[in-house]
Amino acid sequence: MTSPSSESWVGPEAELEGVGRVHALENLLQLSDRIMSLEAELAQVSTVRVLTPTEQLDAEQQLIAMRASLPWRVGRVVTIPLRVVRRMLRRTSNR
């Protein structure tokens, strides 16, 4: 790899007409990006996400695979006491 030059290069730099136009355009890009990022983030926390049929089936299959996995089944066994206690508490509070 080269070592960087200690002095800044000189040459025929491209220019844009108008004072501050580069920064204005950079800001425009940044604002558009910010809007898209916020929309994306909002979609992540939205309770309603419209899935295509293919996505929906895919998600269901992943769920089935997860519930069939060893970690899931072990977790279900391990948390049996907790679930029993929770159910008893719920019954007690409903009386």
Add this chain to the structure above:
Amino acid sequence: MSAAPTLTIWVDGIGRSRADVERVLVESALQAAPGTDFVCLVAGNEEDSADWAVDAAVLLVPLPDDDAAVLNRLLSQTRSDWVVWIDASARLVPGALARVESAAARFDIDLLYGDSRLPGSRRTHRPAFSPIRLRSQDYLGDVRGFRVEALLRRGGFGAGHAGAHFLDLSLRLGSDAARVLRIPEILSVSATAIRPSTEQHRKVVAQFLGASDIVAEVTVVAGGLQVNYPLMSAPLVSIIIPTRGSRARIHGAESVLVVDAVRGILERSTYASLEFVVVADDETPQSVIDDLVCLAGDALRVVRWSEDFNFSAKMNRGAIFARGDYLVLLNDDVDLITPDWIETMLGLAQQPGVGLVGSLLFFEDGTVQHGGHVYSASWAGHIAFGWPADRDDELGSMGVEREVSGVTAACAMIRADTFWQLGGLSLDYAGNYNDVDLSLKVRTSGRSIIWTPHARLYHFESKSRIATVEPAELATLRAHWGTWLLSDPYWPSSDGQP
């Protein structure tokens, strides 16, 4: 769930053995609901098939060479909601028809297909519906469902398509990709994951493209069809290259990366309407700037970068100075292999609905660096990373143009107005994942991303930058796009390995 749709099973025995046809008939009869109609398509005339001892419930239909009229008559007489087409060389797995029936009942769709398995082998995950890929390769498998009403509405079977009718129907029904469903379960055991493309397939694709007002040349090649989209005009293409003027040893020789990249494009690229927008760090050696000016002359715009390193910001600044209708985002450590790379990418970028186009990139040692992005398990990676150049998956994915979840910004083409509409590359990602973020912005804007193996370049990635992942960038990516990173529709096996 709506009422169960009625199915008619069409067993396609053209070119298949009688034993195969009878086996598939039995397999489907065992799975089908009572009252299901069965049609068996065989080659030849009625005399040829007179000795076929099929059950009275099966309608045996000998097809002449020009078979569209017979098939359309059959279709118009069909009483059911769906035709399920099964290639007789495949074996239907238990429960396959129930899966088809369930999916047809649940969703408002016109076409469905599913995964398959090779005999004694693991599952072949078929990608989500991929219209551009279907032009290059009939990848939908040996079991498909077609809604009869949609077939009739679209004119039924086309004349002169014998041997490729079901590709033709898939292309036409797939014009509305939202009405196509991939069932992510195994429906059949098939002798091959992909059948070779034939002259009939070529004719069908060419006719489909012609009817869609898409100018294209279709040829049969090893592994599928190659579709070239001739350019109707020669728009200015701006190649934006951020650089700091690094040097490296490439193929045993000393290279000033950006100078050699520009030289290679100028000397070997066949597309003439180009400009180079080089965004050069302050510390770029003077000799590099001088060489670039000498090489590219008026086709060069040099833009200064005096701030801290931020790949996205450098690209964005380049885009501000670019005058082209199309932008190529390019790293400085690349060297083109295919001289018509711009034409190939531009032809795809000009297709309706396409937002971003990527290429096949190789490391210096000839192994694959990029075959498209794959997003899975909250991670982003490259398809086929490190594969030998001749390696492929069972679907032949490395040889065909296809929809992907994303492409690398090391070499990607995008329309300039799309780049501006999407806000360019996000400054949140100074070094990594800016291309993943851009790709996901492209997809959420309703556009598709296409990767092509016909535009090939070397990418000497490790020569110019040590890839390090900033945890903050990964966290931001997951906050913005978490659910999009869980599983990849276009590379559903998700492990990158065949």
